[in-house]
Amino acid sequence: METDFTPFASLTGGILIGLAATLLMASLGRIMGATGILTGLIRPASADEFKWRAALLAGMVSGPVVxxxxxxxxxxxxxxxxxxxLVVGGMIVGLGVTFGGGCTSGHGVCGMARLSPRSIVATVTFMIFTAVTVFVLRHVVGV
Amino acid sequence: MRFVITYLIGLVFGVGIAISGMANPAKVLNFFDIAGSWDPSLAFVMGGALITTLIGYRLVFGRSAPMFDTRFHLPTGRSIDLRLVGGSAVFGIGWGIAGFCPGGALPALGTGRWEVFAFVGAVIAGILLARFVQSLGAPAAGASA
Known part of the structure; x- marks a missing residue:
């Protein structure tokens, strides 16, 4: 399936993602990581830990509607x-981000922006493995 | 007040994800399909997000504390170990299979598409499974990013 190259929309979206990450750190002092947000909602350490994540998720979900x-x-x-x-991939993602301690947003944006060696290693690793997986599935297996 | 601001920050993130293309698996998978129907758009998402956050964090960390808390909550783990590399590799495999990552999928729930709910449900199942496996073995993992 071909998709259009959208450099302007993608750059604008990226800047908004970075702005949100900056504002979350400036206000609550938290990392804008989808893994941490989801994990904290499933197994919150306290009511307050649940509440800010729920407010954040509600905002995220409103994004496409806006x-x-x-x-x-x-x-x-x-x-x-x-x-x-979709389902098997999702389960594998859930396993991976828990052991890896983050995903594209947490490691790839916030961790990289802090120049965290862990996040740089994690990001390079998952980018390589995603590319190899896509290559194998599309050009070797042929799904 | 704090939750209104948090909601609005989530909204900025959600709008960003929605217009960037990260919520669209076809676009995400094409970014990685250099040998096929390559769409380099996501480099602009990652680049824009990273540069903005790099500059933004510089400004924020110049202050002694965030607005609504006494301290910044930053990951404390330092070790680059098998758990980090293996977990990230596994995440990459899952991302390559499904085309969604958690940060792309959470805002995409707002489109109401059932495929997104199926993916997020599966991610939650994977997280719970991983937590169960962790609880059987070694001491608890460090904080998630």
Whole structure:
């Protein structure tokens, strides 16, 4: 499935992601990491630990709706993989981010921005493994 | 007040993810498919997010504490070990299979698409499974990023 190259929209989106990460650190002193947010919602250490994450998630989920209201179009979600791949992939993601201590947002943006050696190693590792997985699935296995 | 601000920060993140293309698995997978239908857009997402955060964090860490807390909550782990590298490798494999990452999928829940709910449900199952495995073996893992 071909997708359009969207450098301007992607750069703007990226800057907003970075702005949100900066503001979360400036206000609550927290890392904007989807893994930590999700984990903290599933198994919160305290009521307050749950509340700020719930408020943050509510804002995140409102994002596509606000884009719909502003542009008249819901952001595209095109899923070029089968349902079993979505579910198995999701479980593997859940396992990996728990042991790896973060994902694209936590390690890839916030950790890299702190120049954390752990996050740099994690990000390089998952970028390589994602690319290899996509290559193997699309060009060797042929799904 | 604190929760209103937190909600608005989540909204900025959600709008950013939505317009960047990170919530769209077709676009994400094409970024990694250099040998096929390559779409380099996500380099602009990562670049824009990283440079903005790099500058933003410089400014924020110039202060002694965040606005609504007494300290910054930063990961304390320092060790680069098998858990970090192996976990990240496993995450990469899952991302390459599904095309969603957690940061892309959480805002994408707002589109109401069932595929996103299926993915996030599976991620939660994976997190719980990993926590269970951790509870059987070694001492608890460090804080998640």
């Amino acid at each position: 884009v719909l209201l502003l542009t008249g179009q819901m952001p595209a979600v095109e899923v070029p993989v089968s349902v079993p791949m």
